[in-house]
Amino acid sequence: DVKVTQSSRYLVKRTGEKVFLECVQDMDHENMFWYRQDPGLGLRLIYFSYDVKMKEKGDIPEGYSVSREKKERFSLILESASTNQTSMYLCASSSRLAGSYNEQFFGPGTRLTVL
Amino acid sequence: AQSVSQHNHHVILSEAASLELGCNYSYGGTVNLFWYVQYPGQHLQLLLKYFSGDPLVKGIKGFEAEFIKSKFSFNLRKPSVQWSDTAEYFCAVLLPGRDDKIIFGKGTRLHILP
Numbered sequence: 001d002v003k004v005t006q007s008s009r010y011l012v013k014r015t016g017e018k019v020f021l022e023c024v025q026d027m028d029h030e031n032m033f034w035y036r037q038d039p040g041l042g043l044r045l046i047y048f049s050y051d052v053k054m055k056e057k058g059d060i061p062e063g064y065s066v067s068r069e070k071k072e073r074f075s076l077i078l079e080s081a082s083t084n085q086t087s088m089y090l091c092a093s094s095s096r097l098a099g100s101y102n103e104q105f106f107g108p109g110t111r112l113t114v115l
Numbered sequence: 116a117q118s119v120s121q122h123n124h125h126v127i128l129s130e131a132a133s134l135e136l137g138c139n140y141s142y143g144g145t146v147n148l149f150w151y152v153q154y155p156g157q158h159l160q161l162l163l164k165y166f167s168g169d170p171l172v173k174g175i176k177g178f179e180a181e182f183i184k185s186k187f188s189f190n191l192r193k194p195s196v197q198w199s200d201t202a203e204y205f206c207a208v209l210l211p212g213r214d215d216k217i218i219f220g221k222g223t224r225l226h227i228l229p
Contacts, residue, residue, distance in 0.1 A: 004158075031215050040124065042205060042221035043159075050215065058216070090159065094215060102147065102215045106159040 003027070004107035006091050012113045019078040021110050023091030030096045032074035033104065034058075034066060037088040049074055050096070081114045088112075119208050121220035128196055129228045136191040136223050138206030147209040148189040149217065150180055154202045162204070165189065176200070198229045 007022035025032065031050050035043040035058075045058030047066040055066050063085060067075045074093075078085055088111050092104040122137040140146060150162040163174025170182040180191045189206060206220040 033216075035219075040221060043219040045216060048216060092159075096215065102209050102217070103149070103161055103164065104217060108158050 004091055004093055004105050006089075006107040006110050008110050009108060010111050010113075012115065013078075013081050014115050015082060017081050017114075019081050019112065019114075021076040021078075021089055021091075021112070023074045023076070023093075023107055024072055025074075025091075025093040025105070026072065027093065027095070027105070028071065029093035029105075030071070031094045031102075031104075032068065033092040033094075034064075034074065034076045035090045035092065036060070037090055037109070043090065046076065081112075083114050086112060086114045119206055119218050119220040121204075121206050121223050123223045124221070125224045125226070127226045127228065130198055131195050134191070134193040134196045134200070134225070136204055136206075136225070138189045138191065138220060139187050140189070140206075140208045140218075141187065142208065142210055144210075148180075148182060149207040149209070150174065150178070150189075150191050151205045151207060151219075152202050153205070154199075159205070162191070196225075196227050198227045201225060201227045 004025045013019050033048040034046040044060050046064050049055045049068040065077045088109050090109045091107040094102050094104045118141045120139045148165040151159050152162045153159045163172050165172045165182045173179045178193050182189050204223045207217045209217050
């Protein structure tokens, strides 16, 4: 079974703090993604990576950065957390192999509250 | 810009009722289509997918979806819902040549009354 794990299920931070969200997948997937999920807005892509040390901006990258030093790990960084970054953050991974159909596998999510 | 529209934001049904959730996308070429489901407190998981072939796709838990190319639609259906189908449902589209990015709709919250 594909497994995507996220470092925390719940996180509470203060405005201005630096926040690290970690994601690890165990299926040797090339692609990894960070989304935020907000009620009525669905999933919005923040950043994605299709290889180690590679990253691409998604639809809402402002206020976020990412790091992918190892294939299995993809980190989302909030340099200076703000209250409008209070949200559910979802990590996903997918394979580029033919026949994988690019199905994305999701982690359980991290509910971040910024006070 | 390419987009995915889910027409119903919140649907309430009684058990045994039939379900159809609408999904339309705005892209004229070949697409790959997905429905994902998120049960309360659980991971987002794949319900079904369409890539080619038979436009009627069957997924888990008795769900099916029909790809109608002329209508740019991929509606999700289930003939008789159960209380355990209470969840949020997301339609998604993978566009070719877009670095494997999937575009998600805004989701439909389905609430089944026991």
